[in-house]
Amino acid sequence: MTVVWCNGSLRDPDEPMISVLDHGLTVGDGVFETCGVLDGQAFALTRHLDRLARSAAGLGVDLPADAEIRRGVAEVLAALPAEEPGQATRLRITVTAGPGPLGSARTPGSTPTLVVAAASGPASVDARVVRVPWVRNERSAVAGLKTTSYAENVVALAYAKERGADEALLANTVGELCEGTAANVFVERDGEVLTPPLSSGCLGGITRDLVLLWGQEAGLAVREASAGELRYEDVLADVEARRASLAISGSVRGPVPVVALDGTATVPGALLAELCALYAARVNDDLDP
Known part of the structure; x- marks a missing residue:
């Protein structure tokens, strides 16, 4: 209804x-x-x-x-x-x-x-993602704004759906990992969790902000990456080699682990799983944090 x-x-x-x-x-x-x-x-x-x-x-x-x-x-x-x-x-x-x-x-x-x-x-409990051949323009007049001009996202998501996934992963024009069509991205590697900086052109997600805030309050190794730290192809190569893992987040789904990249199963990271569990527990503490 x-x-x-x-x-x-x-x-x-x-x-x-x-x-x-x-x-x-x-x-x-x-x-x-x-x-x-x-x-x-x-x-x-x-x-x-x-x-x-x-x-x-x-x-x-x-x-x-x-x-x-x-x-x-x-x-x-x-x-x-x-x-x-x-x-x-x-x-x-x-x-x-x-x-x-x-x-x-x-x-x-x-x-x-x-x-x-x-x-x-x-309700979403996990996510399957794919690479797409298009990029976010981090220098766009509407970069970081949540506008109704969503045609780029419609095309990219349709591409993902055709390949059995439920989200696309986008780079920006300089090859940095940016975001999904309707989700922020988190990367676990080398003992910490990173999310692309707003300078990458990604939307400043509400869930993204709360994962960073609550994770840091709990003493977990989670932070916003610096510019250039998360190279798109490098991150995805690390995920394929099982040296890294991914999660995506949105306001309805919350943070959820990525369990497949381009149709190949991936291994969710322990620290990302801890962040997802922490978020699920904290949302009930205050409905307007």
């Missing part, structure tokens, strides 16, 4: 509710956040709304008031049915620039479109 709230009220998901001239539809001019749902609440909602504001500022899109977004979230969560075992609920907040012309220019003073929606699907 999908629950949808649009511009002030709950709506039937099949009901027309957004203009065909909305700039989010015509040119992908919008930003969004996806939250996991725990015990009927959007996990880490304040962190997600802070990042939504950063993305909106970077794109130049006006946001509705924080209270209005939170009202939409609360009404959607209240309308959701109880989650079934083995399911995970995804809550998405989308804000577009609103109606505009059939081109890249915006209509001055246009009212933003706000949509909050939620639905459940199978």
Whole structure:
């Protein structure tokens, strides 16, 4: 079941509710956040709304008031049915620039479109990843912003799915490991866990931040890599040789171990497993950390 709230009220998901001239539809001019749902609440909602504001500022899109977004979230969560075992609920907040012309220019003073929606699907317990022949542009105008212009991710994920995987691993233009289509990456090698730096062009994931924070608080060897420290092909060669292991993370799946690379089984690392277990335990301590 999908629950949808649009511009002030709950709506039937099949009901027309957004203009065909909305700039989010015509040119992908919008930003969004996806939250996991725990015990009927959007996990880490304040962190997600802070990042939504950063993305909106970077794109130049006006946001509705924080209270209005939170009202939409609360009404959607209240309308959701109880989650079934083995399911995970995804809550998405989308804000577009609103109606505009059939081109890249915006209509001055246009009212933003706000949509909050939620639905459940199978929970992820691990991940299978593949290399892809495309890269992230770490110098893009929207690098590090969570925008609705997701065509590159759609193509890369379809490539992965066609090869029996559920996520793609992307390098950036200078050959550094960057991220997945909807996930951050963690690498365990030489007794520590590293994640690509934001300078690589990756999104600053909420789960990524919490894994770093909670792992360091627990005294585990986990840190953000320095620029150039995680070379894409070097990391994947180490994984294939079983000198390294991978995990990916996202707001709905949390951190999960990678169990296959390009169709070949990989061995999850002990330190990554400890970080995944730590995260699973800590999320129940505070739903808005």
